[in-house]
Amino acid sequence: MGGVRWVGRLFDERDTLARLMLLNLSGIGYLVLRPVGEPAPTGPQWALALTGFTTILLLYRLPFVNALWQTALLGVAIAILDDPLINQVGASWSLLELTMRTRRLALVWVAAGAHAAVFLAGETDGWPASIAASVFSAVTVIGLPVLLGVVVRNSRELARQAERRGEEDRRRREYEDQAARAAERAAIARELHDVVAHHVASMVLRVGVARHVLDVADPRVTEVFDDVHGTGTVALADLRRLVELLRDPAGVRPDAAATAAVEPGTLPEALRAAVDEARRTGLEVTAAVDPAVGGLDAVRGLAVLRLTQEALTNVAKHAGPSAHARLTVTVTGGDVRIEVADDGDSGGVPAVDRPAGGGHGLTGMRERVEVFGGWLEAGRSGAGWRVTAVLPDAGEAA
Structure with a gap:
């Protein structure tokens, strides 16, 4: 995937003009920086080269026309020059740009066919002895640009699809949240x-x-x-x-009625019932509940019970029903602290693989805590997972 992204950046459609300018500079360098002993470029060679350099820039927004024009220049170069390399590179590169940009494969086949006809026409002098070499050369100067163009175009499409899927996933997560x-x-x-x-x-x-x-x-x-x-x-x-206006009978939790009936003085018993319910699923739970929770107001008492039930459910869901969980509920200076930690049982999902905030259970817990002006933390703790919530004193929250 990294290689595909690299190819996509190198052949980005927005950088077409810059690529063609670099191609022209390399062609000028080929003509100017001749090896010692090599003959200097002739006038016709310069004329055809500069014509190709200029038109490849002027026609870069019309890739099909550009490919046909560069092919025509190649035909002239083959007919009158001993070294048509500059025009050959220009025609091959124009075919590459056409393949990368067009969605109509018929245009690619027309341009490639015209290029092949011009190229092979210039190779007929040595036939039939050199027919194999001519065909191999044609595959090199025509087949490779088309193949690379297809790869780049497909990589662009894959990148666009990945971006669309990522955007759809992001919107879906936002909606679900x-x-x-x-x-x-x-x-x-x-x-x-x-x-x-x-x-x-x-x-x-x-x-x-x-x-x-x-x-x-x-x-x-x-x-x-x-x-x-x-x-x-x-x-x-x-x-x-x-x-x-808010009540949805289909969406009421099975334990809603029991929760709504909890009185502040009976909160310790309700918490013990929640622990017993978790143990019946196979979860091993060690509970330490401060007796002072019996003096909490009804609203915060409901929140404590809901947070405890949700946290224990998450342990059974992610760490496995045979995990060991520790529930601690303490009241200090009016603030209530709820902590549920597990040991990351090997039979469940490892702690590092659990959702760090994207799960709906944690979203609901965080929403409930924020109503009271408190805070909630959830994350890895050793081999397991820990959820900690603090509900501030009712007077301080107000």
């Missing part, structure tokens, strides 16, 4: 609805009970109770209507 982020945000929205709606419904219920149980004579207090109850009821209805 955006879809993963959107799905994760929708999941967060559903979970926030479940948490907030739970508390709002609880407040509305308690205010409703207070309205009927408390014997309050002051109508202003009753009015406040009625207003709070009505406002809470409207807020709860609005929450339900808004979440309907």
Whole structure:
């Protein structure tokens, strides 16, 4: 592939004029820098050479016309010159440029046929004794330019196809990444609805009970109770209507209901359930969960559980179900740190081959952490893989 790229750069279509100028300079050098004892170029030789040098530059945008013209000059040179090398190189090179640039192979065959007819016509003096040598020479001065031109043209097409595929892959990855982020945000929205709606419904219920149980004579207090109850009821209805815009029953995760029901005080038990679920897949998990996670707010508690579930799923997926994973959840100064590391089990994919950020699981985890103003790191750790996330204190994040 490196050789193909090198050929593509050498014969880039944008550098056609520069290549032809270098070709002319080499031809002038051949005429001027003659070896000692060699006769100087004749007037007709100079005339045909300069005509070829000039027209090959003027006609470089018309490769088919240029190839036919240089072939005609070659025919004149063969007829009147003892050394038609300059015009022979010009005709062969023009055929090469035509083959590289045209998409109509018929034009190449016409130009190559005309070149072969002119060349072989000048070789008939020695036939039939020299017919084999003449045919070999024709293959050299005509076949090789055509073959090289085909190779260059194909390499250009392969390069263009590779660029198109790369661009398509890039766009596909961007689309999938955006879809993963959107799905994760929708999941967060559903979970926030479940948490907030739970508390709002609880407040509305308690205010409703207070309205009927408390014997309050002051109508202003009753009015406040009625207003709070009505406002809470409207807020709860609005929450339900808004979440309907995001809720996709087909896209809800199997564990969504269980997650939405997690209360802050029961988070340690929910984490143990997530670890047990991972162990049932064959994964060996060592867990160290700080009891202080039971005091986290509901929103961050949901995030901790989601991050733990996703990280353990990634270990089972990439390191293999027989790998050993270590889960550590700590609370320090209000900040929550979640770390899941594995030992890179030999039965799974080596750590170096795992996606370093392109996987949708990591995209969703990163999206979830960024909502809280935290950070997430995922990368190789020894023979295994480590995912670390930090959710800052709710007050500091605000």
